[in-house]
Amino acid sequence: MADTPRPLRGLPMRRDDRFAPATGLAELRDRHPISPMIYPDGHRGWLVTGHDLAREVLSSPHFSNRPELLHSPLDAPLPTQERPQTQPGFFLNMDPPDHTRLRRMLTGQFTVKRMRALEPRVEAIVAERIDAVLAAGPPADLVAEFALPVPSLVICELLGVDYDDRDGFQTDSHTLMDLRVPVEERIAARERIGAFMLRTAHRKRGRPDDGLLGSLVHSGELDDAELAGVGFLMLLAGHETTANMLALGTFALLEHPDQAELLRARPALMPQAVEELMRFLSIVHMGPTRCATADVRIDGRLVTAGSNVTVSVPAANHDPRRFDGPDRLDVTRPGTGHVGFGHGVHQCLGQQPARPEMRIGFDALLRRLPGLALAVDAKAVPMRSDMGLYGVHELPVTWRQE
Amino acid sequence: MRIRVDRQMCVSAGMCALTVPELFDQDDVDGRVLVSDVTPAEEYHDRVERAVDSCPSGALRLDRATV
DSSP states (O other): OOOOOOOEESOOOOOSSTTSOOTTHHHHHHHOSEEEEEOTTSOEEEEEOSHHHHHHHHTOTTEEOOGGGOOOSSSSOOHHHHSOOOOTTOGGGOOTTHHHHHHHHHHGGGOHHHHHHHHHHHHHHHHHHHHHHHHHOSOEEHIIIIITHHHHHHHHHHHTOOGGGHHHHHHHHHHHHBTTSOHHHHHHHHHHHHHHHHHHHHHHHHSOOSSHHHHHHHHTOOOHHHHHHHHHHHHHHHHHHHHHHHHHHHHHHHHSHHHHHHHHHOGGGHHHHHHHHHHHHOOBOSOOEEEESSOEEETTEEEOTTOEEEEOHHHHHTOTTTSSSTTSOOTTSOOTTOOTTOOSTTSOTTHHHHHHHHHHHHHHHHHHSTTOEESSOGGGSOBOTTBSBOSBSOOEEEOOOO | OEEEEOTTTOOOOOHHHHHOTTTEEEOTTTOOEEESOSSOOGGGHHHHHHHHHHOSSSOEEEEOSOO
């Protein structure tokens, strides 16, 4: 067993290279893939940076995801911690069997087959957004004009939520995820989204349609509060995530022109390129954090019941013991094994719609915007270092008009 | 190679159906795994191993000794 390391003070977040995990994580992972960490509130827990240990923790039945048991690994408190979210239906914050009951009501709607059937709609949505970008002419902010609207339109359609209501929930979900905003404001934003979803749930109850929420009404198993909680989770998880992958992924491809060229020449590489971008970029960069519900040994270390363990997804996805040359973006890499969508029972429910959104989205950007390039110096692109999900705040781009 | 399936553990992530659609499918109602052949032909072995490795729930396991 390795020597006992000195405890870290909170999760390292400073990046010297914007496409690499935070500075210090690589050295830590090589020496102590599980390392003691003192959380900013004083809690003594652990940070996991190794790939195999990350998967072990995330798939272990001895760890809970209930927010009242969790400590924030960052200075900024989490809204869930300041005032635990007890919203019914928000099953990300639940453990089995409550989690299992709710998730299983939805999983039939997110199968690989169902999502293949959704692809023509994703293609149409992507094509419309590209048409609009082309019509307005360069330059364009790809975040506002493409990366955010595409997944928002898709999730609204899946849920059966009116896209015209998007301004409210987009602003509020941005506020909720912005760690620079005071926690009271973030809680207020969360409550506004909750109220919006409750109104939507009432409406679906009165007139259920074919969307996901409507079909949950038909199932007759959920009350309005649960329905609203499920809708909240889907809406939140369904648009910011993919939006950040589309924008940051495009930035990464523009900064690795050989990889972009490969994708233009060999479109069949796109499915594995999406997995590689998920691995390389690892936009979930502040956790997840879990709480041990029993004494557990992880890599020989005793994690006592009640201790929190934070898993660094970027560090795990750049583990050289699992991936050759992990800090190299390589779209020819076989795509499986990364933990970009998580692992275990909470692994991303929306990964099957996210994949075609990214595949079709990147493909359209590379093909339909000839000579796509940054419109500003790469150093001037504002990074989302302080946001719950990593990415770019804006991506000003230009292209050749033909 | 024999594929062992525990459908109780399945969380319907769909990694298997994505990786080897020729062998794995998902139930229409709850998305849980369906396997058409638990002793797959050799041509599938590499991809089956990747599918099993990617399974987030441990619902899929491999018994390599069995022919």
